[in-house]
């Protein structure tokens with residue numbers, strides 16, 4: 294299927310584009326009242342994510358309503374632990390929770406390498422339905438968590454400010470840690486390959502908890518595994534978004550991927566210098582900038598766009614859009630990017 298709007302893919306590959314493509318991390322399932330209506334028709338997030346027709350519907354909502362240049366499949370990074378044998382729950386207003394954790398070799402023995410097609414069939418089905426319904430309007434982004442971020446949830450058992458149990462594990466038992474990270478990496482490669490076979494046009498790796506590791510540990514316990522994924526995925530462009538990993542930008546410039554996501558703490562000129570000119574940069578407006586009034590949102594967006602001007606760029610926020618942001622401000626952000634370029 295020929296894409297009618299392939300700006301995202303061309304920008305990722307460093308080809309010339311008429312204007313800068315724009316989408317938002319977490320654009321599906323956070324801010325739209327239309328999403329909440331669908332969400333309230335089911336028991337919760339997990340049922341929604343596991344019902345392919347509904348997952349496809351909420352994936353496409355931001356394309357219809359916000360006019361973004363890409364859709365991102367509605368799912369979660371935590372489907373991987375579940376597919377490996379560690380189920381999760383989504384507790385209302387609190388976030389993910391795992392009834393069991395992985396902290397010993399006997400816990401490790403209970404896990405398996407996930408098979409993308411079989412264990413995550415509901416995501417694969419949702420991708421196929423979405424691709425058909427999109428009918429080539431915009432590219433569809435697939436995604437997975439980075440192995441370190443998934444490890445952090447599997448060891449900790451929930452979200453955490455410090456992820457101290459996960460970080461303790463890296464010091465206390467590096468051999469166990471490497472084994473679990475490798476199991477997650479192999480599962481993730483299977484999963485992303487299955488997403489690509491079913492139609493996603495680009496994949497993004499979210500390392501949401503990159504910033505809680507020091508530079509040496511980040512290289513050893515995160516970048517090593519991200520680079521295996523980048524090397525394995527040759528079919529579509531790959532984006533790596535490592536939140537808070539300002540200290541690893543130079544190494545990220547060496548990854549076998551097309552695009553590096555920047556968070557809003559990372560200076561744009563400095564990031565370009567550290568990462569080099571062979572990558573597209575994605576980002577990086579402070580998500581809180583969208584709490585401003587329309588003039589402020591416009592001004593902040595233009596200020597960001599000016600700093601990226603003339604370089605390979607995909608416009609986005611520096612992290613996921615916050616749930617209480619007014620969709621009208623998101624529209625102003627998107628419109629301003631489109632007018633600017």
Ligand SMILES: Cc1c2[nH]c(c1CCC(=O)O)Cc1[nH]c(c(CCC(=O)O)c1C)Cc1[nH]c(c(CCC(=O)O)c1C)Cc1[nH]c(c(C)c1CCC(=O)O)C2
Pocket residue numbers: 317318319320321322323332337338365366367368369370371383385387388389436452499501613
């Ligand atoms: C760390 C992380 C998670 N999930 C994700 C990340 C990486 C990105 C980031 O750093 O924000 C990624 C994610 N999660 C979800 C998507 C869907 C597509 C999109 O909108 O981009 C994506 C890309 C749906 C979701 N994932 C979740 C919801 C809300 C659940 C609900 O509707 O009840 C949605 C729509 C739940 C979730 N899932 C997770 C948390 C911490 C939470 C609770 C808080 C929150 O809402 O973000 C783990």
